[in-house]
Amino acid sequence: MDAPHMVGGPAPVPGRAALEVSPLPGGRSGIRARGEISALTRPSWEQALSELARRHAGVSYVELSDVAFVDVAGVSALAVTAMNLPDGRVVVENPPPQLPRVLEMFWPGLDRIEVAL
Amino acid sequence: MSTVTTREAFVHPALFYRTEQEYTRQTVAFLREGLTNGEPMAVAVPGPNLELIKAGLGSDAEGILFLDMTEAGRNPGRIIPKVLRGFADAHPKGRVRIIGEPIWAGRSAVEYPACAQHEALINAAFEGRAVTILCPYDEERLDPQVIADAKVTHPTLISGEGRESVSDAYDWQAVVSRYNQVLAPAPDAAAFSYGGEDLPAVRQFALAQAKLLGMAGERLMDVELAVAELTTNSVVHGGGRGTLALWAEQGQLVCEVRDAGRLTDPLAGRRPPERGQLGGRGLMLVHYVSDLVRVHTSDDGTTVRFYLSL
Numbered sequence: 001m002d003a004p005h006m007v008g009g010p011a012p013v014p015g016r017a018a019l020e021v022s023p024l025p026g027g028r029s030g031i032r033a034r035g036e037i038s039a040l041t042r043p044s045w046e047q048a049l050s051e052l053a054r055r056h057a058g059v060s061y062v063e064l065s066d067v068a069f070v071d072v073a074g075v076s077a078l079a080v081t082a083m084n085l086p087d088g089r090v091v092v093e094n095p096p097p098q099l100p101r102v103l104e105m106f107w108p109g110l111d112r113i114e115v116a117l
Numbered sequence: 118m119s120t121v122t123t124r125e126a127f128v129h130p131a132l133f134y135r136t137e138q139e140y141t142r143q144t145v146a147f148l149r150e151g152l153t154n155g156e157p158m159a160v161a162v163p164g165p166n167l168e169l170i171k172a173g174l175g176s177d178a179e180g181i182l183f184l185d186m187t188e189a190g191r192n193p194g195r196i197i198p199k200v201l202r203g204f205a206d207a208h209p210k211g212r213v214r215i216i217g218e219p220i221w222a223g224r225s226a227v228e229y230p231a232c233a234q235h236e237a238l239i240n241a242a243f244e245g246r247a248v249t250i251l252c253p254y255d256e257e258r259l260d261p262q263v264i265a266d267a268k269v270t271h272p273t274l275i276s277g278e279g280r281e282s283v284s285d286a287y288d289w290q291a292v293v294s295r296y297n298q299v300l301a302p303a304p305d306a307a308a309f310s311y312g313g314e315d316l317p318a319v320r321q322f323a324l325a326q327a328k329l330l331g332m333a334g335e336r337l338m339d340v341e342l343a344v345a346e347l348t349t350n351s352v353v354h355g356g357g358r359g360t361l362a363l364w365a366e367q368g369q370l371v372c373e374v375r376d377a378g379r380l381t382d383p384l385a386g387r388r389p390p391e392r393g394q395l396g397g398r399g400l401m402l403v404h405y406v407s408d409l410v411r412v413h414t415s416d417d418g419t420t421v422r423f424y425l426s427l
Contacts, residue, residue: 017316017317038317038345038349039316039349039353040313040317069320069341071345071346072342072398072399073396073398073399076396076398077395080393080394083393084393097335097338098338098342101339101342102342102402105405106398107392
């Protein structure tokens with residue numbers, strides 16, 4: 001969220017919720033995530049997405065069946081990453097239900113992302 | 118006034134009508150003027166009034182976007198980003214012309230302060246833009262206070278007979294302040310105080326309570342998303358902690374977040390970000406999924422309440 005509330009500037013967010021990201025097994029290019037994508041895990045999610053963009057060639061996969069929750073900023077990071085790719089698309093597999101909901105709300109018709117349920 | 122200023126000035130008249138005939142005559146004349154100028158046009162008014170305008174326009178209605186405001190603008194907080202800016206931003210060349218009727222006789226006392234603030238904030242949201250927004254008010258059925266407020270939130274007034282005048286009461290910031298009302302805590306709410314460590318737990322608490330209170334289906338996910346945004350905001354910008362409370366009231370689920378932050382930007386959550394921008398959608402999501410959002414902010418802290426029909 002933007003910074004509508006101001007009390008002496010942003011405070012660091014301590015973390016307990018975890019997010020593990022690993023490369024996809026097999027020959028497919030992309031990542032698999034486990035945990036939750038939220039303010040507590042934002043740095044590892046954004047880092048994984050920049051890595052994904054760097055290795056992107058044609059189609060990249062993001063496997064999210066072990067992700068229970070993703071917030072608006074988490075979906076935004078994915079959408080902006082996909083929009084900035086030079087070509088091709090990102091296939092998101094088995095995302096939590098918030099992901100298609102937020103994509104439809106803020107990026108209707110974004111063809112850089114394909115959601116596979 | 119120079120030609121350039123005129124072309125870029127925002128025009129925001131209120132129309133006070135008493136009969137269907139006055140309504141139809143004035144709105145149709147307004148839209149016909151836009152047709153003559155070749156302006157893109159949208160009409161967002163309650164369903165029965167949509168029909169009056171369509172019937173009055175006949176074949177001229179073609180090419181105009183019609184929205185039922187009781188759905189598109191159920192939550193007055195999403196009218197600026199979704200309805201008004203949504204349309205204006207999609208037509209960036211030249212002037213756009215919109216009829217927006219956010220306040221109708223069925224609006225509740227809980228909704229009205231957010232409606233009045235919305236009307237006031239339109240002036241800030243469109244300052245300097247080549248946009249014309251006509252806001253009709255049903256003088257016959259609306260409370261006199263609503264009519265008085267409309268004269269404060271609109272720089273120009275149009276009577277049912279089409280007489281135009283400058284509002285000498287115009288002072289939109291006064292309405293934003295007047296309806297920044299204290300929200301007294303609900304007596305029977307389930308509450309959860311959280312810090313940064315508790316963000317996942319507070320989401321789970323919200324889900325469980327919302328289910329207990331009768332929320333189901335896709336709207337449970339909306340509760341979780343909106344609670345995540347507001348509680349994260351408390352932790353990052355609102356003093357590091359806050360309290361979430363949930364209860365049911367008049368057929369609606371109410372979720373409330375209190376924290377020590379202060380909302381300094383009155384347009385927060387109503388300014389659509391660029392498609393490629395990373396942040397700036399949290400509070401807007403709360404507005405998009407809710408039927409109503411009420412906010413009270415002061416030096417002592419901020420309370421945000423969002424309502425979803427059960």
